[in-house]
Amino acid sequence: MVAPSTGRVHDPIAPELHFGEVRTNSAGSVLYGVVHADLNSMGAVQLVAMDARDGKIIKTRKIDGSVISISVATLGAVSGGELKAIPSQ
Numbered sequence: 001m002v003a004p005s006t007g008r009v010h011d012p013i014a015p016e017l018h019f020g021e022v023r024t025n026s027a028g029s030v031l032y033g034v035v036h037a038d039l040n041s042m043g044a045v046q047l048v049a050m051d052a053r054d055g056k057i058i059k060t061r062k063i064d065g066s067v068i069s070i071s072v073a074t075l076g077a078v079s080g081g082e083l084k085a086i087p088s089q
Contacts, residue, residue: 013055014057019035019048020034029053030051030058031051032048032049034046034048035047035048044063047061
């Protein structure tokens with residue numbers, strides 16, 4: 001996993017998955033990884049949430065095949081309900 005003092009990886013993160021990108025939440029407690037379809041056995045692009053302390057998978061979500069890019073942003077407080085992204089012009 002990741003050593004908090006150095007930010008270096010000292011153990012593999014979910015070695016059965018092949019991440020294109022891994023990010024952390026603002027508290028550093030959860031890692032989010034994008035797993036590419038052609039590299040994993042699930043056959044779909046996935047967003048995977050993992051505990052940053054031990055690498056255990058908390059939740060996975062398959063991403064619709066029509067998604068061609070994923071962006072990361074920090075959001076403030078969001079009220080309940082469904083969020084929809086609006087493409088930039």
